[in-house]
Amino acid sequence: MSRLGELQRRFQRCLLTPPKDLARPWVSTGGRAMPERQLAVYVHAYPARLKEALVSDYPALHRSIGDEAFDGLAQAYLEAHPSHSASLRHFGARLAEFIANEPAYRRLPWLAELARFEWALGEAFDAPDDPVATIGDMATIAAPDWPDMAVAIHPSVQRLDLRWNTAGMWAILSAEQPTPVTASEGSAVPWLVWREQLTTRFRSLEPDECAAFDCLCDGGSFGEVCERLTAFIAAEAVPLRAATLLKAWIGHRLIGAVRTGHRDAAHKVTPSECAMQPLDRRDAGRNISPR
Amino acid sequence: MSTLLHTQRPFLGYGLGLRKEHYTSVLDELPQVDWFEIVSENYLVEGGKPLHYLDRIRAHYPMVMHGVSLSIGSTEALDLDYLNALKGLIDRVQPAWFSDHLCWTGVQGINLHDLMPLPYTEEAIAHVVERVQRVQDLIGRQMLLENVSSYVSFCDSQLSEWEFLREVAERADCLILLDINNIYVSAFNHNFDPYAYLEAIPVERVWQIHLAGHTRQDDLIIDTHDHAIADPVFALYAAAVRRYGRVSAMIERDDRIPPLSALIDELARVRDIAERQLRGQVA
Ligand SMILES: [Fe+2]
Numbered sequence: 001m002s003r004l005g006e007l008q009r010r011f012q013r014c015l016l017t018p019p020k021d022l023a024r025p026w027v028s029t030g031g032r033a034m035p036e037r038q039l040a041v042y043v044h045a046y047p048a049r050l051k052e053a054l055v056s057d058y059p060a061l062h063r064s065i066g067d068e069a070f071d072g073l074a075q076a077y078l079e080a081h082p083s084h085s086a087s088l089r090h091f092g093a094r095l096a097e098f099i100a101n102e103p104a105y106r107r108l109p110w111l112a113e114l115a116r117f118e119w120a121l122g123e124a125f126d127a128p129d130d131p132v133a134t135i136g137d138m139a140t141i142a143a144p145d146w147p148d149m150a151v152a153i154h155p156s157v158q159r160l161d162l163r164w165n166t167a168g169m170w171a172i173l174s175a176e177q178p179t180p181v182t183a184s185e186g187s188a189v190p191w192l193v194w195r196e197q198l199t200t201r202f203r204s205l206e207p208d209e210c211a212a213f214d215c216l217c218d219g220g221s222f223g224e225v226c227e228r229l230t231a232f233i234a235a236e237a238v239p240l241r242a243a244t245l246l247k248a249w250i251g252h253r254l255i256g257a258v259r260t261g262h263r264d265a266a267h268k269v270t271p272s273e274c275a276m277q278p279l280d281r282r283d284a285g286r287n288i289s290p291r
Numbered sequence: 292m293s294t295l296l297h298t299q300r301p302f303l304g305y306g307l308g309l310r311k312e313h314y315t316s317v318l319d320e321l322p323q324v325d326w327f328e329i330v331s332e333n334y335l336v337e338g339g340k341p342l343h344y345l346d347r348i349r350a351h352y353p354m355v356m357h358g359v360s361l362s363i364g365s366t367e368a369l370d371l372d373y374l375n376a377l378k379g380l381i382d383r384v385q386p387a388w389f390s391d392h393l394c395w396t397g398v399q400g401i402n403l404h405d406l407m408p409l410p411y412t413e414e415a416i417a418h419v420v421e422r423v424q425r426v427q428d429l430i431g432r433q434m435l436l437e438n439v440s441s442y443v444s445f446c447d448s449q450l451s452e453w454e455f456l457r458e459v460a461e462r463a464d465c466l467i468l469l470d471i472n473n474i475y476v477s478a479f480n481h482n483f484d485p486y487a488y489l490e491a492i493p494v495e496r497v498w499q500i501h502l503a504g505h506t507r508q509d510d511l512i513i514d515t516h517d518h519a520i521a522d523p524v525f526a527l528y529a530a531a532v533r534r535y536g537r538v539s540a541m542i543e544r545d546d547r548i549p550p551l552s553a554l555i556d557e558l559a560r561v562r563d564i565a566e567r568q569l570r571g572q573v574a
Contacts, residue, residue, distance in 0.1 A: 002366055002414065002418075003412075003414055003447065004364075004366055004409075004410065004412070004414050004415050004418060005366035005398065007410060007445065007447060008365065008366055008395055008398045008407075009398055009399065011407065012397060012398055012399070012401065012403065015403055016401070025446070026445060026446050026447065027443055027444070027445065027446065028444040028445060028446050028448070030444055030481070030482070031443070031444045031480060031481050031482065032479065032480055032481070032482055032510055032511065033442070033480070033509075033510045033511050035443075037510065037511070038442050038443040038444070038480075038511075039443060041442040041443070041511065041513065042405065042407070042442065042443065045405060046403055046405060049404055049405065050404065053404075082401045082402075083401065083402045083403075083404060084400050084401060084402060085402060086332065086335070086360035086370055086372075086373040086376075086402065087332045087335055087360065088332070088404055089332075089335075089336065091404075125339050125340070126336035126337060126338060126339040126340070126341060126342075127337055127338055127339060128337035128338040129337075129338035129339070129342070129343075130338075155337075156338075156339075195339060198339065198340050198343055
């Protein structure tokens with residue numbers, strides 16, 4: 001171990017597990033402040049900075065439990081999962097999992113799901129700008145090619161099953177003037193979180209739509225999607241329902257490249273005509289501040 | 292012979308740090324800012340708004356890239372994934388140059404996300420120099436290293452901070468981003484003369500200047516970037532311009548971010564002070 005390496009380990013240990021008395025023999029007494037005061041700047045700044053990153057990634061969760069409780073959560077999470085990434089962007093990735101496994105949060109059973117939902121919004125926010133399929137692309141597919149056609153789901157799309165009224169709570173908590181919100185549990189409802197152009201969106205799925213979409217996600221062909229739909233509706237209604245769903249998914253920019261048995265279609269990004277209300281209240285980006 | 296001696300220092304003018312709060316104002320108003328500095332890590336993402344605005348703003352303004360995660364002084368191995376991602380962003384942005392800090396940010400796989408100071412020793416110089424050379428080889432161009440604000444001084448230090456910075460820059464043949472506020476903050480915290488610091492830094496290596504606000508907390512000054520630039524920092528900047536001549540200068544603001552117009556007013560003062568010094572007048 002080099003002398004420099006030893007110093008860095010010692011210093012880092014003071015930040016990760018701060019001792020009560022911060023006086024350290026390797027800190028010079030020559031500065032304006034006492035050695036323990038010198039170190040205290042770093043020891044206090046470390047959890048504050050990482051908590052700030054969590055607040056910016058989980059603003060609704062922060063509001064839902066309040067700053068003091070969030071402080072405790074951030075501290076416990078930081079101790080369990082210090083950052084291993086060059087970017088603060090990834091620091092909060094395991095918060096939902098942490099909450100779910102932490103006995104202290106059993107009295108807030110909806111909290112882990114809210115964290116999972118909010119993280120999904122963040123994942124959609126800066127997912128790759130892959131090209132999306134258009135209705136025009138579909139028109140070029142010959143009738144015999146339809147059953148074998150498969151698609152890539154756009155990388156911004158996240159599929160979640162939510163047991164709580166999480167999306168509704170998130171919307172209320174994200175309002176300019178949040179009103180009181182009550183968590184209520186039901187049976188699991190399938191949701192999509194994704195980004196259309198620059199706007200992050202979410203919506204729930206009907207049971208037949210969910211079965212069809214999950215089939216596509218698993219690499220299923222359009223023919224297999226139609227087969228899945230027969231479990232929900234009469235066989236003669238399936239082609240129209242399947243076509244309607246696909247058209248809606250394309251309109252919402254959920255579908256990336258389309259593959260038929262013969263060739264890979266090339267797709268350009270075109271402006272969406274979809275006029276859904278934007279649900280995105282997030283900022284236009286994160287700032288990771290230098291000091 | 293170093294590449295530096297053949298290179299004329301470019302002058303970009305007076306710039307600002309690009310912050311997300313100002314994306315739409317910048318694009319709508321195309322303000323009279325000569326150039327923008329981006330924090331590289333904010334754009335090491337795959338898509339969405341950050342890269343959308345980056346590309347559009349880049350189409351109108353020169354840019355430089357400023358990193359916070361290189362950890363050039365760490366005894367941990369260099370993060371090659373990070374460096375490759377940085378190289379990709381450099382290809383995309385085509386910045387006038389890229390920079391990071393003369394510090395370390397963690398060991399044992401952990402990133403503290405802070406700019407931790409180094410002891411000013413021969414050992415640290417040799418360690419940093421070797422790593423800067425590897426980074427410059429990998430990226431394929433010279434980098435700028437910035438002096439950080441520090442609150443701790445180590446018993447191990449044998450040199451002054453300015454001797455340390457100068458030795459690293461000369462031996463690694465890299466350039467310097469001089470943060471005038473950081474000099475002021477560290478000079479206060481460690482009882483040294485900030486003007487002596489300026490005198491010791493080789494003129495031809497200083498390619499960029501940072502200016503920012505700070506906060507006094509009892510017996511220390513903290514580099515908070517949440518206030519306007521303080522008058523003594525402006526005075527130190529004037530001395531820097533007298534010594535280094537025309538150097539691309541900019542304001543960093545990271546907290547309590549005011550409207551863009553307020554930063555442009557502050558930048559006008561920076562420009563005014565520099566131009567007066569260059570004309571040989573008193574600020
Ligand atoms: Fe700086």
